[in-house]
Amino acid sequence: MNYNPFIIPFTTGAIILFAIIIYKFIAWYRKLDKKQRFYLRKNILTFKSIEAIKESFLEALIHRNIYKKNLLLGYMHMSLAFGWFLLIIFGKIEASLHAQTLFEEPWLAIFFRYFVRDEHKFFMSEIFPPLMDFLLLVILSGVLLAWLKRFSSSLLGMKKTTRHSKFDKIALASLWWIFPLRLLSESSTAALTGNGSFLTGTVGNLMAVLNLQYFEIYFWWAYSICLFAFFVSLPFSRYMHIPTEVVFIFLKKWGATAGEEYSGYTDFQLNACSRCGICIDVCQMNFAANIQNVQSVYFIRDTRYKHLKDETANNCLMCGRCVEACPVGLELTVIRQQLRNKKEIAGKHYYDYTKPQEADKKYDxxxxxxxxxxxxxxxxxxxxxxxxxxxxxxxxxxxxxxxxxxxxxxxxxxxxxxxxxxxxxxxxxxxxxxxxxxxxxxxxxxxxxxxxxxxxxxxxxxxxxxxxIENNKIKIQNSQKSIVYHDPCELGRGSGIYEEPRNILAKVGNLKSSEFEKQNSLCCGGSLSNAIIELEDQIKIRNHALENLTACNPDILATACPLCKKTFVHGNKAKVMDIAEIIAENISLQNQSSKHKEKNKIKTKIEL
Amino acid sequence: MENKKTVLVIGAGPAGISAAKSLANDNISVTVLEKEDTFGGNINNWAKLFPNFKDAGEVKSSLIQNFVNNQNIKIVYNKKVTELKKHNQKWIANTSDGEVFESDAAILSTGFKVFDAQYKEELGYGIYPNVITSVEFEKMYKNGKILTVQGSVPKKIAFLNCVGSRDEKVGNHYCSRICCIAAVKQAIEFKELYPQSEAFIFYMDIRMAGQFYEELYRKSQEKHGVVYIRGRISETSSTIDKKVQIKAEDTLAATPLRMTVDMLVLMIGVEASKSTTILSKQNNIDGPYGFAKSKDIHTADNYSNENGLFLAGSCKRPLTLTETIADGKSAAISVVEYLKQTK
CATH class of the missing domain: 3.40.50.1860 (Rossmann fold)
Known part of the structure; x- marks a missing residue:
């Protein structure tokens, strides 16, 4: 048996890690609600599972969505995730080929170079050393970027990066050192036995200059201990997202959605957050009003660790900008809604005093x-x-x-x-x-x-x-006025209506574009979902949005939401009108009867 | 005449007039710069004054005695001051038409403006013709009639307090102080004109902190039957016959309330006038909400933090006419103190 005591930390860590993950997954699975379980059973054996595998590959390993934000940031995540994944896969293949069984010692793949010191030839054995060296080099380049990101987040396109918890720091520190230590361990072994390739061989030669190769066993120990530290802290740190994200992608593909109540699916989502902090940069609370510690990443973190404060749950506009930006695709606003749930009096009817009047006849x-x-x-x-x-x-x-x-x-x-x-x-x-x-x-x-x-x-x-307008039911004339359209959160990001308003406005005026449009549009700040924000902060958010929307000095700032209209009017920046008002103003009256004329007259305000 | 001191008074409203008169009395040469073509400021908007229903014209007449034909006072109309700066111990005022005025001291008496009710679109001002402001009510009352746009006597009228005051949504947290009593006054005036009609006042709190205010409030209920409803109006709409439909909450009865009235009067609040905001910003004496900030609210309320620049009247905060006139005189005393010190 290939054995050395230094494999003990690694093996123990791996056992603890798997035990905790399995325990947690089972606990969350049992908390899934009926609907979520129904979809899981219904779709588990359909092509949706294939889609989930594809998405897991693209998101959890390649990190496609992060590439969209920033190439370097995407590469950093991919090199670590995909690089490590391949290192494990090829390491396992190499070990299995060498041992000529699928059931070799589980740690053999990890410490392969230490145990297989000679140049025993086995099937395809010559391709592994350079391949493994190449993967290690890729990962090390990602680690280097991660170091740089800590040093200066703006290098990787991030204005702000997340502040970390205790477990995060342990996990992060061990993650940083795992691969450099692997390099040193393998290189020292290479220096002694010559089993290294272009990277480990070269580094090994360099180490030999300083006679460092004789510390070989200590490097392997350190490498194993680092793995232990990472494994044991992983389930309690942000790195829990690594296993959880994959499960989340499957559940999502099978059709699960977050309901009104907190469920096991919420737990999966909370743990699938990698705390990358992309949501901080897109949050207007952050960049327009300088309100910190309430962004989705903090909300998710505090909820997960069960020290959520009311302020964090409630001080949010629910504009959905973070949902749009989240590379994992978490239902951030819905989860927030779940956590806001005030305990109501069950069975009480709150609106008995309303006396709604039903329709008196049938209408179209x-x-x-x-x-x-x-x-x-x-x-x-x-x-x-x-x-x-x-x-x-x-x-x-x-x-x-x-x-x-x-x-x-x-x-x-x-x-x-x-x-x-x-x-x-x-x-x-x-x-x-x-x-x-x-x-x-x-x-x-x-x-x-x-x-x-x-x-x-x-x-x-x-x-x-x-x-x-398309069906010629009403006719409109073009006022030639310049118009900028503001996408309301609930209509745009919330409901995907982007084209219809623009279509209409292009017909009644000269529609101009602005910096923040469509999916990227800003919240006016007047959101009803935030009942605790200070007025001054709301004004900062409103003014920042207004500034951007009116940068080209339009005649009219158009919106399609009464709340946005009311909010922007108080900003005193431009004439704010709803689409309906603009159309009513530019309608060419086909059946201009005396009745209509009279109606128009009433609207003219009396002069006193 | 050689060493006669000069003072610039910006704004010929009640505060400016009363300050100018006092200064002239002390043989100081005063130049009053007024942006309109007449003096009086906001007093011109009022018909009768609370709490004693005294004719605003009469009050104005006695106020301007020794003002218009005073040899120590020079009044310049249609002069909007765009810049006020201190230069070599002198105060320099530039006007919009390029003229420059110079003096040893300056008094800011640029006053207030009323809140633009169109900002509160839900109240329907500018949309429904029978929704008017308290200033428009005064103008109608001056002409002897309060009539709806259709030309009829309103059978039901409602007054809404705190329009643009104590309203976080419009950014004005403060109380304008004069609207509560003005609503009581206008409701009584209305009931005296049309005893058969009904008058309602919607309020958050009735603030009757002035001499004879409380008595007037009581009288409005006992003698004139004015009905007070505690609650703000949340929205208005129009009926087919152009009446105004009000949705409100009666917070004492804790129920939503709907009412149709012929006319709705919005008791618009007091805001800093544009000149007040601009000129105080230029001299770094701007306080909250665009009003000018005095040096010490208790002991140096007419002084500003700029030596030689003084504050009079409602450029500092909402004030009643009584307080404004007194404050003008008080500002004059402070100016005299200052001029003596600087020789």
């Missing part, structure tokens, strides 16, 4: 303005004008006794309240018999689409107006 279209739109009445007036001009038989559902869609409650973690509101609205919507529901508020839109059970087509007014 239901219009739901939404609470925020009621605070911007010019949007409502514009929508009425558009509906009338298009000759639509519509029901203004929340004109008098409106009820909130429930989403703001949900985002704050009040699930029961949200459900109560949803059931009230669902009943009303169904009473209209309409085929389409139009809303002016992106928050309501997302809520109707994702949280309601409705057999009805749901459209944001930008989609609806776009269709009216």
């Amino acid at each position: 279209i239901v219009y739901f303005a939404g609470c925020m739109t009621h605070l911007t009445p010019s949007i409502i007036i514009s929508m009425k004008k558009i509906f009338e001009e298009a000759g639509i038989n519509y029901w203004f559902m929340d004109e008098n006794k409106g009820t909130c869609c429930g989403r703001p409650m949900r985002q704050q973690g009040f699930i029961q309240q949200s459900k109560d509101l949803i059931s009230i609205n669902q009943k009303l919507i169904n009473s209209s018999g309409a085929k389409t529901l139009v809303t002016s508020c992106p928050i309501c839109y997302k809520s109707f689409k994702e949280e309601y059970v409705l057999d009805i087509e749901i459209k944001h007014h930008s989609e609806f107006i776009n269709e009216l």
Whole structure:
């Protein structure tokens, strides 16, 4: 048997590591909710598993998403992950070929050069030394970059990097030293036996100059101890993401989603976070308002270690910029929502005092303005004008006794309240018999689409107006004004509506682009999901966004969300208008009846 | 005449007028720079004054006695000061038309402006014609009638307090001090004109901290039947017949409330005027919300941290007319003290 006491730290560490990981995975699996387990069973034997293997390869080993952010940062992650992965695989093949069995001593592959000192020839034995040396060199280049990143994160395209916990530091330090020590161990053995290749051979020769090769056994010991330290700290450190990310990718591909409640799937996601800190750089709280320690990486970390503070959970705009940027694809805002969950009184009905009025007859279209739109009445007036001009038989559902869609409650973690509101609205919507529901508020839109059970087509007014124009139901004229469009979070990143608003605006004016657009658009700062942010900070976020949006001095700053409109108006930077208002202003009245003329007159404000 | 000291007063509102008069009395040569074509400032917007319903015109007349034809006072109209700077112990004011004025000391009496109610779109100002501001109410009252845009007497009128004051969303945390009592005054005026109509006042707190205010508040309820509802209006909409529909919360009854009124009057708050903000920023004496900051609120309230630059009236904070006039005189005393020290 190939044995030396220095294999003990490595072997013990590996056993502890696997035991803990298996224990944790089983515990989390048992906490998966019914829906998640259902999808797992349903899809485990389908081609979705093949997709998951492919994605695991691309993300967990190649780190494709990090390459998108920065080439060097991507290379750093890939060299460490993929390089090490290949080193293990080829090491195992080499050891198995040498031992002529698949069941050689498990540590043989790791310490192969120490135990196989002669030049015993075995099948393909001559290709391994240079290959293993090459892989080691790749990994070492990644380690060098990691050192540089600690020294100056901006070299690798990161403005800020994550601050670490105790276990992280132990794991990180051992990770840094594993490969340099492997180089020294193998090189010293190479110096003594000549079994090295271009890297270990050369370094070995250099070591021989200083007679360092006689410390061979100590280098191997140090290498083994470093592996032990890394393995034992891994399950408690950020490096738990290495095994967890793969499981997460499989669960995700099988169709699991984070529900309203904290579940085992949440645990998998919390542990799949590598704490790379990419979410810090994209967070407006960080770069516009200089608020630290609340970003997703800290939120996930604190939740995982169970010392989450209310401030960290609640001081977030839920704009979704970090979700868009996360290389692992974690459902960061949904998890935050789960953790915000206030304990409600079970079985209590919170909105008994609302007396919703059902539709008096059947309609083609239901219009739901939404609470925020009621605070911007010019949007409502514009929508009425558009509906009338298009000759639509519509029901203004929340004109008098409106009820909130429930989403703001949900985002704050009040699930029961949200459900109560949803059931009230669902009943009303169904009473209209309409085929389409139009809303002016992106928050309501997302809520109707994702949280309601409705057999009805749901459209944001930008989609609806776009269709009216395409189908020639309304005619508009081009005002020639320059317009910049601001993508509201819930409509853009939240619901993927990017083209319809631009399509409309290009027809009524001269649409200009801005620095932060579409997936990369900024939050206005007025988000309802953050109930604790200080006004001054909100203003900083708003002003920063306004500055960027109005850099080209547009005549109009257009948006498609009443909340964004209200927030930006107070910034006093540009004329802010909702898409509906812009269309209503530029509508060419086809059936210009006296009724319409009179209506327009009313709107002219009295001069006193 | 040779060694006569000169003082620049910026703004011919009540504070500026009262300061200029006192200085002239001390044989100091005063130049008053006014951006409008007339003096009086915000007092011109008022018909009658709280708490005694005295005619604002009368108050103005007695205020300007010895002001207009005073040989020590030179009033220059249509002069908007764009820059105020100290140079070699002199105060230099540049106006928008390029003229330059020089003096030994300067008084900032640039006053306030009212909050632009269009910022609170949910209240419908600028959208629904029967939503007006308290300033517009005064103008109507001056003409003897309060009428809706359709030309009829409002059967129901509502006043909403704290529009642009004590409102975190618009960035004004402070209380404007004059709106509560102005709402009480206007509600009484309305009820006296139209006893058959109903008047409601929506408020957060009724702040009656002035002599005779509390009595007036009481009288408005006992004698005129003005109804007070504690709660802010959250949104407005228009009915087909152009009435204003209000959604609010009655926080005493703890229930949401809806009401249709013929007219809604927004009691708009007090903000620092543009000149106040610009000129105090230039001299590093800007305080919160764009108002000018005095050296010490207790003992040197008319002094600023700039030697020779003095503050009078509501350029410092929201003040009543009574306080403003007194503050103008007080500023004049401080200027005289200063000029004596500098010989």
